Amino acid sequence: MVRELARPGILTRGVCYGFEFVNVEKPYESYSGANVRLRCYLRVTVVKRLSDLVKEQDICVHTLAQYPDLNSSIKMEVGIEDCLHIEFEYNKSKYHLKDVIVGKIFFLLVRIKIRHMEVQIIRRELAGSGPAALNESETLAKFEIMDGAPVRGESIPIRLFLSGYDLTPSMRDVNKKFSVKYYLNLVLVDEEERRYFKQQVELSFTSVMLLLYE
Template sequence: MEVGIEDSLHIEFEYNKSKYHLTDVILGKVRHQVAKGLQVYFLLVCIPVRSMEIAIQRIETITVGRSSVTETTTITKFEIMDGNPVKGECIPVRLYLNGLDTCPTYKNVQNKLSVRHYINLTIVDEQDKRYFKKQEIEFWRNRLG
């Protein structure tokens, strides 16, 4: 997942998979390297970064007839960086799902209900501007009960 502004800021967040069990662990890292090449993660520090946070959001959509209601809930939020990053810095991320109020992902159940989950990476600069990237992840469970 990439967050950035062209020619000013570029940060990439890597995580291990896109489907997680409800008691799983999200493992990942945020890497910053200055380099040229096709497969290198880099950070251009033209914007002073104040903090970076990661959040898991649940978006529930209920459809009745032609109208639909959407509710967004932030399940958890963590600040993973405070201050401007150093060149070459690697920030490890380990997020345990076991103690969180999560439920499985449901996609379009009888055209009436959808429950989707997103991982959201947010960067806050010195002027309180927020840059974010949201990507869908799936939660599943083995059995009922």
């Protein structure tokens, strides 16, 4: 949208011009990533004879969502045949940006000398499509949840506070240009620094309007 603020003339002193943009659609959340930047901004242009003067001011767009009606838990069994069998469970699959991920890891079979276990928050940004598509992954956080060898039947709790990390809402095929997805990695490392298991669980992050009651 464009507004003309002044007729052609000469400026000899400071002048203030008022303007207003009414009912401007801003359907997308502001985002700045590795290969993508989605901006909403004001641009002021003073047209001169030789070269124009241009000034831009970014406007941060924050899209609020509602709590999902259905937010099922995540439960999976994975492992290595005759060596390791674990079951992990997370309390839900959709989180707001200040939420807490709560879960448990159950060891059903352990025949590997595990040294420690950690969870990682991974952001994956996909820009473009076809052969020219850019796929960028970034590890935002590593959180050690176990130090030492587990035994069969042991249960390890997980409580990961999201407010301390630089997260954005999950974005899917924004204007058919890019997507941003988040994953939770579960990583087990043995005494020789070998990684026996790495499983990615997709999480959905949203900006949720919180309603506070007395």
